[in-house]
Amino acid sequence: MFGSRSPHYEKVAHSDTEAGEEAPRQLKKSFISRSTTYFNFGFFVVNTIIFVTTLWANGRKGANWALKQTNYDTPLLDQFTFKMTDVKQNASLFNDPFTIYKADPSPEVDAAWDAIADTPVLVFSKEDIVRIGKDPEYTTSVPEEFGYGTDKYFGVMDGQHLIHCLDELRRFAHYDYYYREKWGDMSNIPPMHAAHRSHCIGVLLNALKCQPSLNIVTWTWMEDQPEPFPDFNAWRKCQNTDELFEWIDKRQVSRQSIKDWDWKRPEGQKEIPLLPQLKEEEGKGGEKHADLGVAHNHGQGHTHDS
Numbered sequence: 001m002f003g004s005r006s007p008h009y010e011k012v013a014h015s016d017t018e019a020g021e022e023a024p025r026q027l028k029k030s031f032i033s034r035s036t037t038y039f040n041f042g043f044f045v046v047n048t049i050i051f052v053t054t055l056w057a058n059g060r061k062g063a064n065w066a067l068k069q070t071n072y073d074t075p076l077l078d079q080f081t082f083k084m085t086d087v088k089q090n091a092s093l094f095n096d097p098f099t100i101y102k103a104d105p106s107p108e109v110d111a112a113w114d115a116i117a118d119t120p121v122l123v124f125s126k127e128d129i130v131r132i133g134k135d136p137e138y139t140t141s142v143p144e145e146f147g148y149g150t151d152k153y154f155g156v157m158d159g160q161h162l163i164h165c166l167d168e169l170r171r172f173a174h175y176d177y178y179y180r181e182k183w184g185d186m187s188n189i190p191p192m193h194a195a196h197r198s199h200c201i202g203v204l205l206n207a208l209k210c211q212p213s214l215n216i217v218t219w220t221w222m223e224d225q226p227e228p229f230p231d232f233n234a235w236r237k238c239q240n241t242d243e244l245f246e247w248i249d250k251r252q253v254s255r256q257s258i259k260d261w262d263w264k265r266p267e268g269q270k271e272i273p274l275l276p277q278l279k280e281e282e283g284k285g286g287e288k289h290a291d292l293g294v295a296h297n298h299g300q301g302h303t304h305d306s
């Protein structure tokens with residue numbers, strides 16, 4: 001931006017004949033041009049320092065910084081240190097290599113899913129509720145008797161609720177094992193369970209579409225197979241999810257307290273209107289409430305199906 005005053009274009013007096021009257025003006029000019037050069041150089045150095053420092057700082061911010069770019073504001077990103085690891089996923093057509101989560105239902109499979117599809121309840125401050133985009137006046141607060149003080153609110157990590165939903169759909173996929181004895185044909189399932197099923201399909205699609213995996217699956221030639229065979233084993237950058245779940249587990253609100261608490265609406269509590277579908281269900285003498293709230297936590301395992 002100081003190009004027009006560049007010293008290249010300065011005519012500098014260097015002989016006696018050119019000296020004289022011209023001298024003071026030339027001196028002044030070269031003084032200005034020298035100052036400009038120093039200023040330009042200083043400006044360049046400062047810019048370089050800022051640029052390098054920013055690169056260095058961004059590099060150091062690591063996974064938490066990256067995740068902040070791809071998540072709505074969440075207190076978890078200030079509280080837990082995320083790590084990213086390159087992982088090649090096992091996505092074979094058959095359950096080989098064996099993963100318990102893909103196996104046919106059994107008490108062991110249920111135990112594995114109960115552990116991973118858990119939705120531990122956490123406590124958040126009023127500021128946290130505001131920053132995650134919720135209205136504290138419409139958010140269920142933690143009763144003071146729980147010992148967290150005042151102006152505290154319940155919350156569950158969305159990702160854990162999504163895994164819970166996948167487990168719900170898994171149970172419907174193994175309908176005979178989980179439900180047939182109780183309800184007979186699938187068309188007989190109670191409306192609230194049908195609602196839960198469609199709710200789960202919806203939230204999983206929302207999440208997968210909101211942030212789809214951009215990693216690529218390919219095809220390969222398999223011995224004896226007439227056509228290319230898909231290779232779904234994609235590389236992904238995986239978060240330290242097991243550590244995160246452990247961290248959440250340690251901070252969760254006592255399940256027993258939630259289970260035993262005699263839930264009462266606080267005085268003057270702001271409410272949302274009753275869902276028309278729930279009203280209709282109640283009218284028919286159906287289930288009083290959707291089993292989707294903090295009552296998720298039944299202690300040992302999920303009992304939606306019992």
Ligand SMILES: *[C@@H]1O[C@H](CO)[C@@H](O)[C@H](O)[C@H]1NC(C)=O
Pocket residue numbers: 087088089090097098
């Ligand atoms: C895939 O399976 C192999 C063999 O059992 C195992 O060593 C590896 O850890 C598995 N990878 C993942 C991401 O689970």
